[in-house]
Amino acid sequence: MPAKRSSTIPAARSAARTGAAAKSAAGSRRAASTARRAAAANGAGRRLTSQPWLHQKGVELQDFGTVRQFPIGLSHDTRMYSSQRLNRTLADTQILYSLYKKHHWLMRGATFYQLHLLLDKHAGEQLELIDMIAERVQTLGGVAIGDPRHVAEITAIPRPPDGAEEVPAMLSRLLEAHEMILIDAHDAAARAAEQGDDGTNDLFVSNVIRTGEMEAWFLAEHLVDTPLVHA
Ligand SMILES: [Fe+2]
Numbered sequence: 459m460p461a462k463r464s465s466t467i468p469a470a471r472s473a474a475r476t477g478a479a480a481k482s483a484a485g486s487r488r489a490a491s492t493a494r495r496a497a498a499a500n501g502a503g504r505r506l507t508s509q510p511w512l513h514q515k516g517v518e519l520q521d522f523g524t525v526r527q528f529p530i531g532l533s534h535d536t537r538m539y540s541s542q543r544l545n546r547t548l549a550d551t552q553i554l555y556s557l558y559k560k561h562h563w564l565m566r567g568a569t570f571y572q573l574h575l576l577l578d579k580h581a582g583e584q585l586e587l588i589d590m591i592a593e594r595v596q597t598l599g600g601v602a603i604g605d606p607r608h609v610a611e612i613t614a615i616p617r618p619p620d621g622a623e624e625v626p627a628m629l630s631r632l633l634e635a636h637e638m639i640l641i642d643a644h645d646a647a648a649r650a651a652e653q654g655d656d657g658t659n660d661l662f663v664s665n666v667i668r669t670g671e672m673e674a675w676f677l678a679e680h681l682v683d684t685p686l687v688h689a
Contacts, residue, residue: 537648543649543658
């Protein structure tokens, strides 16, 4: 028995040695690979890995209400002024978009289907405007307003009741929001033009005003009390 045992021990030792050598080689390869990744890591000395870096916190890089210096031929004061006007319109437009969706969902009555679809179409157009206005703020070096709780602090459009209103009241509420935005947009467009900010002027005129006027027309026609069958 001891002889048998002794005959197996060298084989086991050999296998163990082979395994250890293999492990050592694998370890060396891993170390070399790690070293290569470390060498390829950026200047911060971070090790490259496929594990996402979760739960990160950082400093605020730019305060709301400030503009960075961008080489677009507009002064700091002009870009600051336009950014403020655009952010106000951005906040109001985000509220108008939300009102359109709310009324799209809460629509009722004989004209439900038509108004349900129309209000969603207008909501989609307002959503496109939101992106255009926000990106104009960024183009000017500013910080676009984004969080809905921040939007609620800035907007001038009154908050509707949380429940459902009668259909004509819903439409009137949308028209009033449109007119508030339009009055402000006309003034902002003129001021932007005075300061030479043609891009902001164009956005207000070609997009905010034109779209708002067209949507207001479509809404207002639904408030004309006209007979459907007998004149
Ligand atoms: Fe919908």
